[in-house]
Structures are given as structure tokens and as C-alpha cells.
Amino acid sequence: MGVQYFGSGSKTIITSRDRQVLESGGADGTIHEVKGLNEIDSLQLFSTFAFKQLNPAVGFQDLSRRFVKYTQGNPLALKVLGSDLNKRSKSYWESKVEKLKDCPPEKKISEALKSSYDGLDLVEQNIFLDIACFFKGEPMERTKLILSGCYKGAECGINKLVDKCLINVSTSYWRYSTIWTSGIFGDAISMHDTLEEMGKDIVCQESKTLGKCSRLWNLKHVKEVLKYNKETDRIQGIKDLVHLREIDLFSCKNLKKIPNLLGALNLERLDCDNCESLVELPSLAHLTSVKILRLGGCRSLKKFPEIPNNFDELDLSETGIKEVPDFIEHLDRLQWLTLTNSMVKDVSSNISKLKSLKELELSGCPIVKFPTVDVRSPSLRFKSLRLMHMDRCKSLKLLSELPPYLLDLNVHDCTSLEKVSFADKKFISV
Structure with missing residues (x-):
């Protein structure tokens, strides 16, 4: 971001x-060290989380001051430690303060944070580590769904981490919407950098051998382990993919082939948008849970994918596909089919048998003729189609006997179009 984005007199x-x-950036001489909170402010902040009031409860004054002293005025440590001690017995407080007493001064803050993690049960600890390694900044609902596939009571575990101030929920932005979330802004998981580092350090301490650590997040380390395929038994992500719900390969521009997905029996969404080098897909016949397949912008993809009939949405826009084949009729649950700006010239008449199809997008295709719909045919299943966009189809010459229940037809800028006819008079607007 350049200085032109700031108004005159702005301070950064x-x-x-x-x-x-800061010194290497030329800030030497204008660096100000942020001091820790003083004793009074520290005690109030600690009490707010430990007692839900500004002052310590009766009988806990001395213990509270000792904890405040150990946190050295660090706001994060005060919040996390106070949340952990909330509604705990006095004996628990005494045990914890004795544990911190034996720590060297330079480790008291980190130990105070670590002690809150140690007080979690196994599922909560695993959720904390997963968020530290993978889910910081991710949409809350999406994270809940993924973690619920890994742990029983995952949502309760996430709420426990929020209560203990180990994670926060904030309004944030993410790039895409999914089948579980929609919109641009929404609740996202946030975590203090210090806690993130602590979580990753806990994982790193599991073993000096990368393949024996339970989680890998550094791309260089992941590549190293996968390249030699050694010591991968403990890596939780390299197992059967039965809990996998979504694969997002957005803009993997050098990806040419997707590996076999035989283990991903519960996969619901496969997003390969803008994978410009992708030339083929693995067999998807066994993926009976998949609802959405997005291949928009896969320009090297020339063949219409053979997929099972459980799909709701299929995006093939801006692909190299030239033909909609006869087997399209088997996709009887398909509701949205997008082929915008693809290379499609021919569309099988079997497309009219898609009884669930609601929206068909063929804008910008070199198609010459759209199949005629025979309203008298007993096999007609095009009854759900309400929207059909074929604008900018420069080679399109004929549209005859259009689907009978169509509500919205767009043929704008179809410069070669000579004739349009409708199967009946139920059509509303063009």
C-alpha cells in the first residue's frame, strides 16, 4: 500500500x-516500547475474568495479587489465566500459583498460558492445536463443521476455548461462500499470535522428526514428508479421508490431475475453479455425497465429466468442453448447470430430461442450435427449468419450442438468431 492511500497529515x-x-525499516529513534499494565489495572482486568467483577472475591485477594505479579502486566496472560481460574476452588488456585512460583521469571507468562491449555480435556486440546495450526482466521461455521467430523462434541469444545479466552470470534472477510456459509462477512475464528505460537510449539515438541508430528502446516515441511512418504503414521491429515467434506483447489494453476478420491466417501463439495492446467478428473462415481462440483475457468478441460446423479450444482464455465453428451440425462437431481463462456457447440436433446434443473447458463458459447423440446413427449422432464441465459451466443440461429415453464430467457446480443418459438404461452419475460 503506497502513501497515496493516506490523507495529508496522517500518521502510521x-x-x-x-x-x-522496526529498526531495519528506518524507525530507529521513534520506537516506543509498550509497557505492561500497572498493578491496579492488572488486578481489575484479572478480576473481570476470574470473578466477573472489578475486584477479587473475599478470601482470594492475596492469591489474585500473586497471579497478577506473575503475569507481569501482560493483558493476554491476565485474561487467559483469569478465565481459567473462574469458578475454580481455592485449592485449585493454590496449586496453580505454586506451580507458577517455581518457574523462572522469563517463563512465567508462557507457563501461565500453557497451564490454561493443560487444564483442557483431550478433545479440547486437539481442537486448540488444530485452530492454532490450520483454522486461525477461518469462517466459524465452516470450522465447526470440519472439526465436528473429527471430534465428538467439537462445538462444545470450541465454546470452551472461547470461554477461556484461548480463541475469539470476530467479524471477518473470506474469499468464497460455501454450501454451509454465504455472504462475504461473517463470524471467523481469531487467536492471539502468542497463543498460535504456543500451539505450534506444542506440536513441534512432539518429535524432532517431521513425520512423527501430529500436524504439519509449513508447506516446505509438508512437501518434504510427502516426497519421501516416511514416518507419516502420526500425521492426522494423512489418513483415510472419510471425514473430508470439502476440497478447495481454487487457482492451482499448475495442477494437471487430481489424485484418486476413493477414500473421500463423505465429500460434499469439490472446488477446482481457475485450475487452468487441469486436463482430467478422477472417477467420481463412488462419491454419492457430493452436491457441488466447480470447474469454472479450467480451460484445459475438454471432456464433460462423468459424475454420479447426486449433484445439485455443476459449474463448467470457461472450460474447453465442446459438447454436452447424451449421458447428461442421468443427472436427474441437477438444479444448476453453468457453461458460460465455454466452447460448447452441441447440446444433447437428452438435456430436456433433467427434471430438477432450474437454471441453465449457456451465455457466450458458440452453440448453433438448442435442442427442441417436445411437450407431447411422455419423457419430458424439463418441467423445473425457470431461467435460461444464452446471451452473446453469436452463432445461435434457432430457438424453437422452448421449455414450457420458462420464466426468464436472455438472448441479448445473439446476432445470428433468426427464429424463436415457445412450446406454450406460460412464458413471462424475455
Whole structure:
């Protein structure tokens, strides 16, 4: 971002825990160290989370001051420690303060944070580590759904982490909408950088051998382990894919082939948008749970994919596909079919047998003729189609006996179009 984005007289504040970063950026001489909270403010913040009031409860004053002293005025440690001690017995407080007493001064803050993690049950600990390694900044609903496929009571575990101030829920932005979430802004999971580092450090301490760690997030490490396929038994992500619900390969521009997905029996969505080099798909016949397949922008894909009949949405826009084949009739649950700006010239008449199809997008295709719909045919199943867009189809010459229940037809800028006719008079607008 250049300075032109700031108004005259604007001041920019840059924060970093690494002083060298600021000094190398020319900020030497204008660096201000953020001091910790004083004792009074620290005690109030701690009490807010430990007792839900500004002052310590009766009988806990001395213990509270000791905890405040150990946190050294660090707001994060005060919040996390206070949340962990909330509604705990006095004996628990005494045990915890003794544990912190034995730590070196420079490790008291990290130990205070770690002790909150240690107090979680196994599922909660795993959820914390997953969020630290993979889900920071991700949509809340999407994260809940994924983690629920891995752990029983995952939503309760996430709520526990929120209550303990180990994670937060904030309004954030994400790039796409899914079958579970919609819109641009929504609840997302956030986590303090210190807690993220702590979680990743816990995973790193599991083993010095990468393949023996339960989680990998560094792309270089992932590549190294997968390349030699050694010591991968503990990596939770390299197992049967029965819990996998969504695969997002958006804009993997060098991807030419997708590996076999035999283990992904519960996959619901496969997103390969803008994979420009993709030339083929694996067999999807066994994926009876998939509802959405997105291949928009896969320009190297020349063949209409053979897919099972459970799909709701199929996006083949901007692909190299030239023909909609006869086997399209088997997709009797398909509701949305998009072929916008693809290379489609021929469309099988069997497309009229799609009884569930609601929207058909063929805009910008070199199609010459759309199949005639015979309203007298007992096999007619095109009864759900309400929207058909064929604008900018420059070679289209004939549209005859259009589907009988169509509500919206767009043939704008079809410069070669000579004739349009309708199967009946139920059509509303063009």
C-alpha cells in the first residue's frame, strides 16, 4: 500500500514484537516500547475474568495479587489465566500459583498460558492445536463443521476455548461462500499470535522428526514428508479421508490431475475453479455425497465429466468442453448447470430430461442450435427449468419450442438468431 492511500497529515503506527524489524525499516529513534499494565489495572482486568467483577472475591485477594505479579502486566496472560481460574476452588488456585512460583521469571507468562491449555480435556486440546495450526482466521461455521467430523462434541469444545479466552470470534472477510456459509462477512475464528505460537510449539515438541508430528502446516515441511512418504503414521491429515467434506483447489494453476478420491466417501463439495492446467478428473462415481462440483475457468478441460446423479450444482464455465453428451440425462437431481463462456457447440436433446434443473447458463458459447423440446413427449422432464441465459451466443440461429415453464430467457446480443418459438404461452419475460 503506497502513501497515496493516506490523507495529508496522517500518521502510521507500526507494531512488532521484533525491534530489529522496526529498526531495519528506518524507525530507529521513534520506537516506543509498550509497557505492561500497572498493578491496579492488572488486578481489575484479572478480576473481570476470574470473578466477573472489578475486584477479587473475599478470601482470594492475596492469591489474585500473586497471579497478577506473575503475569507481569501482560493483558493476554491476565485474561487467559483469569478465565481459567473462574469458578475454580481455592485449592485449585493454590496449586496453580505454586506451580507458577517455581518457574523462572522469563517463563512465567508462557507457563501461565500453557497451564490454561493443560487444564483442557483431550478433545479440547486437539481442537486448540488444530485452530492454532490450520483454522486461525477461518469462517466459524465452516470450522465447526470440519472439526465436528473429527471430534465428538467439537462445538462444545470450541465454546470452551472461547470461554477461556484461548480463541475469539470476530467479524471477518473470506474469499468464497460455501454450501454451509454465504455472504462475504461473517463470524471467523481469531487467536492471539502468542497463543498460535504456543500451539505450534506444542506440536513441534512432539518429535524432532517431521513425520512423527501430529500436524504439519509449513508447506516446505509438508512437501518434504510427502516426497519421501516416511514416518507419516502420526500425521492426522494423512489418513483415510472419510471425514473430508470439502476440497478447495481454487487457482492451482499448475495442477494437471487430481489424485484418486476413493477414500473421500463423505465429500460434499469439490472446488477446482481457475485450475487452468487441469486436463482430467478422477472417477467420481463412488462419491454419492457430493452436491457441488466447480470447474469454472479450467480451460484445459475438454471432456464433460462423468459424475454420479447426486449433484445439485455443476459449474463448467470457461472450460474447453465442446459438447454436452447424451449421458447428461442421468443427472436427474441437477438444479444448476453453468457453461458460460465455454466452447460448447452441441447440446444433447437428452438435456430436456433433467427434471430438477432450474437454471441453465449457456451465455457466450458458440452453440448453433438448442435442442427442441417436445411437450407431447411422455419423457419430458424439463418441467423445473425457470431461467435460461444464452446471451452473446453469436452463432445461435434457432430457438424453437422452448421449455414450457420458462420464466426468464436472455438472448441479448445473439446476432445470428433468426427464429424463436415457445412450446406454450406460460412464458413471462424475455
